Amino acid sequence: MQIKIKCxxxxxxxxxxxxxxxQGAVEIQPAFQNRIHNLEIGQLCRxxxxxxxxFTVGYHELTGSKVPLKKPFLVLKKKxxxxxxxxxxxxxxxxxxxxxxxxIRHRILxxxxxxxxxxxxxxxGKKRATATGSSAPIK
Numbered sequence: 001m002q003i004k005i006k007c008x009x010x011x012x013x014x015x016x017x018x019x020x021x022x023q024g025a026v027e028i029q030p031a032f033q034n035r036i037h038n039l040e041i042g043q044l045c046r047x048x049x050x051x052x053x054x055f056t057v058g059y060h061e062l063t064g065s066k067v068p069l070k071k072p073f074l075v076l077k078k079k080x081x082x083x084x085x086x087x088x089x090x091x092x093x094x095x096x097x098x099x100x101x102x103x104i105r106h107r108i109l110x111x112x113x114x115x116x117x118x119x120x121x122x123x124x125g126k127k128r129a130t131a132t133g134s135s136a137p138i139k
Contacts, residue, residue, distance in 0.1 A: 015102040017075055020044070020055070021109045022062070044108075053108050059117045064110035075102040 032039055042057035055062045079097040 014100065017102040017104045018066070019069075019073075019104055019107040021107050022055075023111055026057075053110075055108075055110055056117070057114075060114035061117050062110040062114045063112060064108050066106050067109050068106055069104065073104040074100055075104060077101050 026041060028036060028039070042055055045054045045056070046052065047054055051066045053064045053066065055064065076098040079099050
């Protein structure tokens with residue numbers, strides 16, 4: 001099979017992508033099993049520097065860092081498949097045409113355990129209301 005790759009952009013202007021690598025598994029609730037296309041699972045932020053990231057999923061926050069890949073990946077989109085007749089052989093060979101959508105040069109690695117975002121409950125103390133509406137603790 002022959003594969004033709006077309007790139008309409010130059011290397012400098014090609015869209016930059018990244019791989020998000022998590023430790024563990026992301027489980028989808030049964031209500032969303034059939035609707036996972038464009039399903040939002042969390043919020044990815046870069047709060048402090050270009051190398052540090054946070055990923056918030058529900059009540060959990062993960063911290064990660066940007067790591068370069070040894071070899072970059074291409075993100076490809078299949079355009080069409082054509083059957084080409086070769087004169088020397090009796091078999092037809094399909095030719096696939098791919099378009100470059102982006103380049104992946106980095107991964108965002110989350111290798112630590114998630115931090116729970118549930119805050120501490122407020123201490124419950126006995127309070128006595130006064131006539132003016134302010135409160136004073138009971139001794």
